[in-house]
Amino acid sequence: MIQAALxxxxxxxxxxxxxxxxxxxxxxxSIIGMLAGFVFALAQENGISVVVxxxxxxxxxxxxxxxxxxxxxxxxxxxxxxxxxxxxxxxGMYFSMKALMESNTALGNAILxxxxxxxxxxxxxxxxxSTISFMQRAYMSRR
Amino acid sequence: xxxxxxxxxxxxxxAVLAGKILLESGAxxxxxxxxxxxxxxxxxxxxxxxxxxxxGIMTTITLGKENATxxxxxKNRSINLDKIDQINALSRELMTTKYDVETIRNRLLLIxxxxxxxxxxxxxxxxxxSGAFALLFKGSMIDAIISFFAGMIVxxxxxxxxxxxxxxxxxxxxxxxxxxIFSILLTQSFGNTDIVIISMLMLxxxxxxxxxxxxxxxxQDLGAAVNRLLETILIATAIAxxxxxxxxxxxxxxLTL
Numbered sequence: 001m002i003q004a005a006l007x008x009x010x011x012x013x014x015x016x017x018x019x020x021x022x023x024x025x026x027x028x029x030s031i032i033g034m035l036a037g038f039v040f041a042l043a044q045e046n047g048i049s050v051v052v053x054x055x056x057x058x059x060x061x062x063x064x065x066x067x068x069x070x071x072x073x074x075x076x077x078x079x080x081x082x083x084x085x086x087x088x089x090x091x092g093m094y095f096s097m098k099a100l101m102e103s104n105t106a107l108g109n110a111i112l113x114x115x116x117x118x119x120x121x122x123x124x125x126x127x128x129x130s131t132i133s134f135m136q137r138a139y140m141s142r143r
Numbered sequence: 144x145x146x147x148x149x150x151x152x153x154x155x156x157x158a159v160l161a162g163k164i165l166l167e168s169g170a171x172x173x174x175x176x177x178x179x180x181x182x183x184x185x186x187x188x189x190x191x192x193x194x195x196x197x198x199g200i201m202t203t204i205t206l207g208k209e210n211a212t213x214x215x216x217x218k219n220r221s222i223n224l225d226k227i228d229q230i231n232a233l234s235r236e237l238m239t240t241k242y243d244v245e246t247i248r249n250r251l252l253l254i255x256x257x258x259x260x261x262x263x264x265x266x267x268x269x270x271x272x273s274g275a276f277a278l279l280f281k282g283s284m285i286d287a288i289i290s291f292f293a294g295m296i297v298x299x300x301x302x303x304x305x306x307x308x309x310x311x312x313x314x315x316x317x318x319x320x321x322x323x324i325f326s327i328l329l330t331q332s333f334g335n336t337d338i339v340i341i342s343m344l345m346l347x348x349x350x351x352x353x354x355x356x357x358x359x360x361x362x363q364d365l366g367a368a369v370n371r372l373l374e375t376i377l378i379a380t381a382i383a384x385x386x387x388x389x390x391x392x393x394x395x396x397x398l399t400l
Contacts, residue, residue, distance in 0.1 A: 007279035014272030085350040
């Protein structure tokens with residue numbers, strides 16, 4: 001769990017530099033990534049299904065990103081993009097492709113379905129938080 | 144009257160330049176449209192309409208009975224979140240203070256020329272990120288070290304392929320293919336091949352495009368959202384294609400996977 005959080009922290013920071021984020025925003029993005037990784041690992045360890053843990057991690061990530069974006073007066077994508085990548089189910093995608101290559105269609109399809117639902121959960125988390133943020137913006141500008 | 148006509152074109156130039164920088168750096172569609180409108184209205188124009196797709200910008204600005212229109216095509220897109228941040232800051236300033244056309248122009252040109260991190264830093268962070276992914280996927284320290292070097296390979300191939308102007312599909316396929324061959328060779332005697340391959344392929348994952356596709360569809364820019372969704376699918380296909388060729392070759396060559 002600690003290992004997952006620490007690895008997410010480093011990976012998110014590395015991506016922040018790859019995407020030319022500057023200054024202390026790199027640190028903020030890394031901390032958001034770390035917390036998202038921690039939530040995912042915690043949920044997994046407590047026997048929650050992969051899809052639901054992915055959704056919880058995604059909600060954490062995009063909620064924190066929206067809050068930090070307000071606080072630092074910066075576009076929210078800066079934080080979401082960097083912190084999202086450690087959550088992408090790349091491993092599942094690879095194993096499904098490998099199984100399909102070995103003509104093991106049943107296993108390949110099963111993993112692929114799992115990957116698709118995980119990506120769906122990830123996207124749904126961002127959609128929920130973005131919608132709340134857009135609604136709040138529209139409400140503020142109407143006043 | 145002549146002065147006014149000049150002015151509307153100058154404002155248009157500024158607004159479109161801001162939009163171009165944003166789109167080339169990877170901003171969401173609604174942010175580009177909003178920024179164009181805000182710059183035009185700040186310079187005293189009556190109305191500004193922008194229609195933005197991931198590959199182009201169309202803008203019309205109105206002042207009295209005069210209209211000025213500009214359409215530009217945006218071809219080279221990269222990721223530079225710092226530029227988006229800086230233009231966002233400028234756009235926030237415009238909400239409270241009025242600047243003249245020259246000032247905005249100079250600020251925009253300054254942002255356009257903003258420095259990137261040097262290549263060595265990016266290479267190092269790609270390598271560190273790849274190593275961290277190996278630990279995230281519960282690999283050993285040896286896996287992390289091999290992923291570190293594999294990450295360097297995948298990033299430099301992608302970087303130079305982009306620089307040569309090879310299209311993103313072939314560039315991604317090439318990067319995925321070469322680096323998988325490399326990691327299979329390195330993990331012949333020790334290390335876990337699967338973990339090394341996954342952690343370095345994570346560097347090619349189109350995180351920005353996925354995020355933008357989602358946020359565009361939430362903001363109801365459906366054309367742009369579909370565009371970006373297709374780009375994501377193409378990149379994923381390219382990664383898989385490179386991997387399939389590499390693994391098939393390795394198997395035919397009798398290497399252990």
